[in-house]
Amino acid sequence: MNKIMLFAQLKEDMGKSLMEVEVSGKTVGELRVFLEEETPLGSLDGIMIAVNEEFVKDDWVIGEKDEIALIPPVSGG
Amino acid sequence: MNKIMLFAQLKEDMGKSLMEVEVSGKTVGELRVFLEEETPLGSLDGIMIAVNEEFVKDDWVIGEKDEIALIPPVSGG
Amino acid sequence: MDSQLERYSRQMLFKPIGPEGQIEIGKKHALIVGVGALGTHTSELLARAGVRKLTLIDRDYVDRSNLQRQHLFTERDAAEQWPKAEAAKERLKNINSQVEVEAIVAQADAALLEDIIADVDLLVDGTDNFETRFLMNDLSQKYKIPYVFGSCVGSFGMAFTIIPGVTPCLQCLIKRLPLQGQTCDTVGIIAPAVQMVTAHQGAEALKILSGNMEAVRKTYVSFDLWENEYLSLKADALKESNCLSCGETPEYPFLQSGQEMKVAVLCGRDTVQIRPADNQSFPLEKLVDQWRSAGLAVGGNPFLISVTKDGAKAVFFKDGRALIHGTKDLNEARKIYHSLVG
Amino acid sequence: MDSQLERYSRQMLFKPIGPEGQIEIGKKHALIVGVGALGTHTSELLARAGVRKLTLIDRDYVDRSNLQRQHLFTERDAAEQWPKAEAAKERLKNINSQVEVEAIVAQADAALLEDIIADVDLLVDGTDNFETRFLMNDLSQKYKIPYVFGSCVGSFGMAFTIIPGVTPCLQCLIKRLPLQGQTCDTVGIIAPAVQMVTAHQGAEALKILSGNMEAVRKTYVSFDLWENEYLSLKADALKESNCLSCGETPEYPFLQSGQEMKVAVLCGRDTVQIRPADNQSFPLEKLVDQWRSAGLAVGGNPFLISVTKDGAKAVFFKDGRALIHGTKDLNEARKIYHSLVG
Missing domain, CATH: 3.30.310.10 (TATA-Binding Protein)
Structure with a gap:
């Protein structure tokens, strides 16, 4: 299983700040499509994705038990 | 091996913020004595010790690869 | 000790800064774009720290609803709808009369920013929108000036230090903006989230201004103070060699006329x-x-x-x-x- | 919206607070002991947030070397050696005239603190010594008032929220003081470290004052902004059932005469x-x-x-x-x- 941490808008959309899914073997790009299609998160365009405390590109392959964080850049200041 | 993170005064005394030693099997109390006798840290009286991100008492036994942090409560404000 | 420096004694006692670092800070000019929650905190911090010059740009005036989180401003500033940059300048002069403060009440567009960038040593993010941030990012890359990004909403915030030629730039990190409508006007903001961002921005600013480049944070910080979460995320993998802002053949798209909002x-x-x-x-x-x-x-x-x-x-x-x-x-x-x- | 509350609109838009939380905050009385670096930041934050009453205790006056990190104070306060609690009060009234601010220029000893504790809802740590902290800790336990501990030196700092009956107390955590001489006067202090502590103290204060006890942080935060380190450490194991401050038969040693410095x-x-x-x-x-x-x-x-x-x-x-x-x-x-x- 993989843990996914959600922040800000994404936490609101999902109704929780942590979800568990099995996405190992998928690329990060495939994870985006999966989450957009299977969850209430909606478009993840522009959301930064970190795997094991490191931001990675969409071709990165997720491993078993990898911990994922979805970071929406917010604009306030 | 165990990693020990050092902060503030302790970092100064040791000349570095991270040290590696093998102390698994020792209790935290024994770790205190070991560090006081074998390193430049001097008295660790009053220093808080965390193992794997959790503060523990002096009878706690350190495991292999456990990560240790020495936190000196500072007084400034 | 130099009597002008004596007020900074506690900052000079901090060994990585020391008297040499304090003298360096005292030569530097920081440009703060946006004087709202983030910008009031960072400008107060840098004025107290003793920079040579602060330039503050903001197009807005003080409103009562700003007072909950925007330091420097008083009820009187709000009642008189004083421009934020000017109200901040007035307070900063009372805090540290040795610091030159220039207040510019205007939209921070490419023309204005390129006009004043000449002797700026540091760009500090105090803005509330990514259009201006991408402009600052291009400016940072074109003129090789470090840029300390920060933003927040609710109890959530983030900070990242962009060093041209070393780190990924904002364009590498955020290719398309997620305009999901979470702004301080829709989901609110608590002041501690502001301070958490500016604590990071301020520390990075002091490192850069005092010449301690090796201490600059290499990770992207993201936190939620209400959820008690704090992440420190490596970002190197996002650096794009063909980035239009920091890549091998940069075009600085946000500095081109016609590209802006x-x-x-x-x-x-x-x-x-x-x-x-x-x-x-x-x-x-x-x-x-x-x-x-x-x-x-x-x-x-x-x-x-x-x-x-x-x-x-x-x-x-x-x-x-x-x-x-x-x-x-x-x-x-x-x-x-x-x-x-x- | 109530016109008195409208200035807090961005704080009320933050859902966990909301209008109900804002009304709660507006009923509360926070006692800030020590109005130096930490105390000026947290008192400004709580005044802007709209608490009913702030009591500030400090025995000291403003010195020029304070200005590098202690908000609220100006060069004039230092030139006139204004007492810190009074100088802070004057500025806070300009920031939020709705908040009642009581300034007490005195040593925060057991007699004084027990005298004013009656309707206090929150104890906020702004002191520079552990003698006073242990006194606040005993007070917190005896009167069942949450206590938000914080301290810092150099670029290093820490914060912990003590909820009587729930968390370990300061006495459980720190049995003997490590008086190793690292003070702001010996190794210095940078302002961002102060803001990092007060961001945590402020968030915890807002949770407690708005009635969001379930959101209170359960870990002890320790960070070094120059080293780019941040730890969030569980502390439950240190709770002592025979602690003299929070144990089954408490004696509140620091409230006993004869025990103090x-x-x-x-x-x-x-x-x-x-x-x-x-x-x-x-x-x-x-x-x-x-x-x-x-x-x-x-x-x-x-x-x-x-x-x-x-x-x-x-x-x-x-x-x-x-x-x-x-x-x-x-x-x-x-x-x-x-x-x-x-």
Whole structure:
């Protein structure tokens, strides 16, 4: 299983700040499509994705038990 | 091996913020004595010790690869 | 000890700065774009720390609803609707008369920023929108000036230090903007989240200004103070060699005229039209959810959405174009737009 | 919206607070002990957030070397040596005239604190010494009032929220004080470290005051902003069932007369004698290293050590007893003692 941490808008959309899914073997790009299609998160365009405390590109392959964080850049200041 | 993170005064005394030693099997109390006798840290009286991100008492036994942090409560404000 | 430096004694006692670092700080000029929550905190911090010069740019004036989180400002500043940059300058002069403070009450556009960039040593992010951030990012890359990014909303925030030639730039990190409508005007903001961002921005600024480049943070910090979460994320893998801002053949797109957000009064009407920059995605449904959730009146038809806020009515089309009714003031319209969209 | 509440609109838009939480905050009384770096930040934050009442206690006056990190104060406050609590009050009234601010210029001893504790809802740590912190800790336990601990030096700091009956107390966590001489006067302090502590203290205060107890942080935060380190450490295992402050048969040792640090003018001499409280270890060699490293003149003989700071000479004996020469002012002597020892 993989843990996914959600922040800000994404936490609101999902109704929780942590979800568990099995996405190992998928690329990060495939994870985006999966989450957009299977969850209430909606478009993840522009959301930064970190795997094991490191931001990675969409071709990165997720491993078993990898911990994922979805970071929406917010604009306030 | 165990990693020990050092902060503030302790970092100064040791000349570095991270040290590696093998102390698994020792209790935290024994770790205190070991560090006081074998390193430049001097008295660790009053220093808080965390193992794997959790503060523990002096009878706690350190495991292999456990990560240790020495936190000196500072007084400034 | 030099009597002018004696006030910084506690900062000089900090060994990585020391008297040498303090002298370096005292030679430096920081440009703070946006003097709201982040900008008031960082400008106070840098004025107290003893920089040579601070330039503050903000187009807005002080409102009572700013006082909950924007330091430097008082009830009187709000009652008199004093421009933020000028109100900040007045307070900063009382705090540290040795620091030169230049206040510019204007939209921070490419022309203005390129005009004043000559001797700037550091760019500090105090803005409330990504259009201005991408402009600062291009400026940082073109003139090789470190840029300390920061932003926050609710109890959530983030900070990252961009060193040209070393780290990824903002364009590498965020290719398309997630305009999901979480702004301080829709989901609120608590002051501790502001301070958490500025604690990071301030520490990075002091490292850079005192010449301690090796201490600069290499990770992207993201936190939620209400959820008690703190992440420190490596970002190197996102550096793009073909990035248009920091890559091998940079074009600095946000410094090119024609690329910026277009804001214009509609001829003969009390309405301003806004066309966002190209690289923004525009999920109108999410925006509508946010606005409803914030208690705003939302209407519309299959072709457009209208939302009313602070007496002004904004109409959004599906491509992101917006009409702000009830004003001819471009800055007022920008303010309403960013407060709704981000 | 109530026009009095409208200024807090961005805080009420934050859902976990909301209008109900804002009304709660507006009923609460926070006591801030120490109005230095931490205390000025947290008092500004809570005044802007709209608490009903703030009580500020500080024995000291504003000095120019405070201005580098202590918000609220200006050059004029330093030139006029205005008492910190009063200078803070004056500024806070300009920021939020709806908040009642009581300034007390005095040593925060047990008698004073027990006298004013009656309707206090929250204790906020702004002090620079552990003697006062242990006093606040006992007060927190005896009267069942949450206590938000914080401290910092250099770029290093920490924060922890103590909820009586739930979390360990300060006495459980720190049984003996490590008086290693790292104070803001010996190793310095940078303002971002202060803001990092107060961001945490402020968030915890808002949770508690708005009635969001389930959101209160359960971990002990410790960070170093220059080293880019942040730890969030579980502390439950340190709770002691036989703790004298929070255990099953509490004695609140720091509220007992005779247990506090003893400070007295020596008869007929321009000298104050200080005897520290019992639970302190006293590694004189480490202190000497710190003082030398801070550039202070240190002398001595096999029986005692003398150190000169700001024109005053302090003499330390091996058991921790100290003589502060050149003053008959107890508070001045305390200030010198804590600036050297912690």
